[in-house]
Amino acid sequence: MSRWLKAGLPLLFFLVIAWFLLKGLDRNPREIPSPLINRAAPVAVLEALPRLDDRAQAIAFKDLIGQVWLLNVWGSWCSGCQIEHPLLNRLAAEKLIPIVGLAWKDAPAQSHEWLSRLGDPYTMVVMDLQGKAAIEWGVYGAPETFLIDKNNKVRYKHVGPLSLEIIDKELRPLIASLKQ
């Protein structure tokens, strides 16, 4: 017994500490788990926001309910958004899924300029000038992307620019399974 303790305990401690350190290695401290996952998407706060343009007639939030859709938080002031923008354009061209844009604390004139210069992948864009809707969604760093399922539940969140890898390996399979 005591011999086992003598050899086993330090080894056990070593393994526990090593496990925690190892886990810590590939964790991104900027990625904070969202408490919103698997909870109802706060759509009402988006609905209350003004639209960036008059495409309002094209789609209403009540049309989104029952669909699988993306919410993308961006701003013309956000450099990471510029990186992911071509990928959103490509995704939009596939007509795979409606993409709602949340212009976070962005001056409307600059939002317009950005979309006409870089292309507009959004089914609609709502303007969060005061940043209140962003707080409701727990947004802390643009760009952020949320995936909402048919039951209006948030199923996935990505903080930071989307990459081709994230879209292909994480988003697409999840979208496909949620659409079924």
Place this chain on the structure above:
Amino acid sequence: MSQALPNPLPPVALDETQQQRLRRLYAEIRCLVCQNQSLADSAADLAVDLRHEVQTQIAKGSTDDQIKGWLVERYGDFVLYKPQMQASTAILWGGPFVSLAAGAIIWKLVQRRRSLSPSQRQVSADQLRRAKQLLVADDDQKGS
């Protein structure tokens, strides 16, 4: 942001006691943009908005727990420097005490071993005889 936004958040009027509560709360809330700063120290845009939100809620008469709960609901436990005690934070709160208890047990075992008198450590004649018997039995088995 290079261009001023059309409708900035209106300032919230608070009295002296409310101001004190505000400062105490700020210190407990983490800024999510610059994670090692409290909400009080941070100049990030989101921190400005969140400070405004906390001010509004204090003015509305929310309790500290309500305000913290509101924040946790949106940003998770991470937003508080002192997360609430619950299943998912049990390791965080209990871990140090478990380590302390484990340390105490080891220390106790080492102590006990050291306190054994030399005569107790020595093998008695009886034990020696048993050991020899066992060794002989072992040899017999190998030989057969």
